[in-house]
Amino acid sequence: MALIVQKYGGTSVANPERIEHVAGKVAATRAQGHDVVVVVSAMAGETDRLIGLAKEITPRPSPRELDVLLSTGEQVTIALLSMALEKRGVPARSYTGGQVRILTDNAHNKARILEIDDARVRADLEAGRVVVVAGFQGVDREGNITTLGRGGSDTTAVALAAALGADECQIFTDVDGVYTTDPRVVPEARRLDRITFEEMLELASLGSKVLQIRSVEFAGKYRVPLRVLSTFQEGPGTLITYEEPDMEQPLISGIAFNRDEAKLTVLGVPDRPGIAAGILGPISEANIEVDMIVQNVAEDGTTDFTFTVHRNDFERAREILEQVAPKLGARGVDGDTRIVKVSLVGVGMRSHAGIASRMFAALARENINIQMISTSEIKISVVVDERYLELAVRTLHDAFELSEPPREGD
Amino acid sequence: MALIVQKYGGTSVANPERIEHVAGKVAATRAQGHDVVVVVSAMAGETDRLIGLAKEITPRPSPRELDVLLSTGEQVTIALLSMALEKRGVPARSYTGGQVRILTDNAHNKARILEIDDARVRADLEAGRVVVVAGFQGVDREGNITTLGRGGSDTTAVALAAALGADECQIFTDVDGVYTTDPRVVPEARRLDRITFEEMLELASLGSKVLQIRSVEFAGKYRVPLRVLSTFQEGPGTLITYEEPDMEQPLISGIAFNRDEAKLTVLGVPDRPGIAAGILGPISEANIEVDMIVQNVAEDGTTDFTFTVHRNDFERAREILEQVAPKLGARGVDGDTRIVKVSLVGVGMRSHAGIASRMFAALARENINIQMISTSEIKISVVVDERYLELAVRTLHDAFELSEPPREGD
Structure with a gap:
């Protein structure tokens, strides 16, 4: 158990109807002899409806009152799910975040969990009840929602799984697990049975939007075994776990890509200390986030400094650079919004040389020009022309045999 | 202040839009220098929408979970009203029943308030804030909603007004006060400037559905001055207060009527002790509420025993009586659903004889036959054929000059 x-x-x-379906799944888990705590979101569309009401009153609602408003969404769901469970003869009890209680800091609309008092939840589990908790919400020390x-x-x-020392935290979504890449781009993409937390973080931040990245970090910190699986389809899903020495570890777990970036280059900057700060300082002051940064020394004592930003920030960043460039003695500013970033992710690459060259060779065979390269311990990212996105991802998926199940010692 | x-x-x-209008009214009260605590209901239709969701899941939702569900209705309103106040530059803070906290017993769906902790509300008022509280809800000692x-x-x-020792509790509705009778029946009906709690209780229970009767009882118990007034129309409304010796007290304050009753008579019952219990025992065991009861001794040693019930209970009550009547030696059972009850209400009648005869004389002049009479300290009710409802109410309204403002010493 x-x-x-x-x-x-x-x-x-x-x-x-779907809440009844979920009640059926919870009842089935319980029938297998497990204790179950269920966390639910607001019914799809409900949060947007509530935000719409607030916006009818004011474009900038008070953050405190917005939380009072939005937290009703999950409260409706916990009540309905508990009713559906009790109808099936499964004793259940619902709790809001404040009732559990889930203590957070007082940063309304983006609070962080500080502490969970699990006494009521444990008492209910011991009494044989399913506990249904409203997700997304808590209370601060003064009792504000x-x-x-x-x-x-x-x-x-x-966080609840960590506080309770749960054996597994199962995140049910509308996909049946984490894939080697987006199946809409590569139909042979394969569902991964397991993946490490670090890989999941890289895949999530690169655009495979299966899990909220903060929850993955949280799970990693407290070593909570996390499983992603589908509400609508039976199957084992993908287990997100720690790197184990004896685990069958493929070199590459997946290929992520991001179509939302744009590239900016400051051309012919004199190559002297402080140049990077001189360029990126004004960008960061404007609250523009920078992703990849590449700088190469040229032979004439000048350098081209290139970085990527979100496409929505491109115009603003370009204007800033055009003001900054003359002061730095740069030759000019260049930019391109028609690029994509493609990344290979895998903890296996830590111990294997040659992944990068295999990647670049595969792209070269297809005549795909690499505009930027950046690497981390478990990731290699390249920037290419957006026309080559599908070709690049399929080529790499093939080159690293990602549609084949992993082999022993691969 | x-x-x-x-x-x-x-x-x-x-x-x-209406929430903005309410915010304007609250802001105006505050601009007059008053401290304001606002209690709001769920937006019209919202409670029914939530009950509809529950009923889609189960016809008999758990009372505990129904409360978790329904309490979200007021929570939405407090957030929106606080936003609307802050938009107007009025500092405001919202609280759910549990946050205040409003402690109740654990009778879900019909809980009674035990105690109010007014510390947070007082602190906010001292800090110059308007406090917006969700109506209709509280928490029990275990923190259940x-x-x-x-x-x-x-x-x-x-209850909040009592706990805070408020100077006035203003109930805003869609009518602009309490009237001498229903203006749809008597167009000359007059809004009362003031009315006593006892009169209000009689008028409310008799069908002038302006205020929930429990809240009037509560206000009477804690001597909270209560005012009924309109959200949509300016005006002083009606102040519900205590009988004061020097108050300009008219004999009659208003005329209530009730079209929902039906009359049942057990004919020719032998007139001996225990008969009333023998008739009404089986009725009350069937959970049928009885309103008026009249019994007259006849000369032949038998009596006719008559009482009224809600029209919805008429058929059930008649069936019970038809089984009971032979055992009691009664001659038979008679019934009539086409009756109405018309009541004169006024604390002034306590000290004045002659009200009843003036009433009966007025009805007699119009040839309205009185079928039943029942009296209390501040009320005289008669049952008449439902055809005479409008005529009877207009006649009495005239006879007691209710469209005239009260005169000194009347």
């Missing part, structure tokens, strides 16, 4: 925390998102509880920000229900589930 | 508790019902906060039942927001307002 295990203790399982299950989290169901807004699509999974979008209407009473707070929310964790969009997607915060994943974080609630992981 | 006074402390005012204002309560706005569902129609008054039915949409963001409870609701007070439909109309409970009035009770919340009165």
Whole structure:
């Protein structure tokens, strides 16, 4: 008998019929002899409806009152799911974040969980009840309602699993697991049975939007075994776990890509100390986030300094650079919004040389020009022309045989 | 400077536009130098929408979970109203029943308020804030969410006013006060400037559905001055207060009527002790409520025993009586659903004889036959054929000059 925390998102509880379906899944888990704590989001569309009401009153609602408003969304779901469970003869009890209680700081709309008092939850589990908890919300020390920000229900589930020492935290979504890459680009993309936390972090931040990144960090910190699986389809999903020495570890787990970036280059900057700060300082002061940064020394004592930003920030960043460039003695500013970033991710590459050259050779065979390169311990990213996105991802998926199940010692 | 508790019902906060209107009224009260605590209901239709969701899942939702669900309705309103106040530059803070906290017993769906901790509300008032409290809800000693039942927001307002020692509790509705009778029946009906609690109780229970009766009882118990006034129309409304010796007290304050009753008579019952219990025992065991009861001794040693019930209970009550009558030696059972009850209400009648005869004489002049009579300290009720309802009410309204403002010493 295990203790399982299950989290169901807004699509999974979008209407009473789906809530009944979720109740059936919870009942089935319990029938296998497990204790179950369920965390739910607001019914799909409900949070947007509530925000719409607030916006009718004011474009800038008070953050405290917005939390009072939005937290009702999950409260509706916990009540309905508990009713559906009790109808099936499964004793259940619902709790808001404040009732559990999930203590957070007082940063309304983006609060962080400080502490969970699990006494009531444990007492209910011991009494044989399923405990249904509202995701996304908590209370600060003064008892004010707070929310964790969009997607915060994943974080609630992981934090509860950590506090309770749960055996597994299961995140139910509308996909049946984490894939080697986006199946819409590579139809042969394969569902991964397991993946490490570090890989998941890289894949999530690069655009495979299966899990909220904060919840993955949280799970990593407290070593909570996390499983992603589908509400609508039976299957084992993907287990997100730690790197184990004896684990069958493929070199590469997956290929992520990001179409939302744009590239900016300051041309012919004199190559002397302080140049990078001189360029990026004004960018960061404007609250523009920078992703990849590449600088190469040229032979004439000048350098081209290139970095990427979100496409929405491109125009603003270019204007800033055009003001800054003359002061730095640069020759000019260049930019391109029609680029994509493609990344190979895998903890296996730590111990294997040659991944990068194999990657670059595969791209070269297809005549795909690499505009930028950046590497980390478990990731190699390249920037290419956006026309080559699908070709690049398929080529790399093939080159690293990602549609084949991993082999012993590969 | 006074402390005012204002309560706005569902129609008054039915949409963001009306919530803005309410915010304007609250801001105006505050601009007059008063401290304001506002109690609000769920937006009109919201409670029914939530009940609809529950019913899609189960016809008999768990009372505990129904309270978790329904309490979100008022929580949405407090957040939106606080936003609207802050937009106007009025500092405001919202609280759920549990946050205040409003402690209740654990009778879910019909909880009673035990105690109010007014510390947070007082602190906010001292800090110059308007406090916005969710009506209709509280928490029990274990922190479970409870609701007070439909109309409970009035009770919340009165209980808060009592706990805070407020100078006045203002109940805003869609009527501009309490009238001498229903203006749809008597166009000359006059708004009363003031009325006693006892009169209000009689008028409310007799069908002038302005205020929830429990909240009036509560206000009477704690001597909270209560004012009924309109959200949509300026005016002083009606102040519900205590009988004061020097108050300009008219004999009669108003005329109530009730079209929902039906009359049942057990004919020719032998006149001996225990007969009333023999008839009404089986009726009350069937959970049928009885209103008026009349019994007259006849000369032949038998009596006719007559009482009224709600029309919905008429058929059931008649069946019971038809089984009971032979055992009691009665001659038979008669019934009539086409009756109405018309009541004169006024604390002034306590000290004045002759009200009853003046009433009966007025009805006799119009040839209206009186079928039943029942009296209390401040009320005389008669049952007449439902065809005469309008005629009877207009006749009495005229006879007691209710469209004239009260005169000194009348």
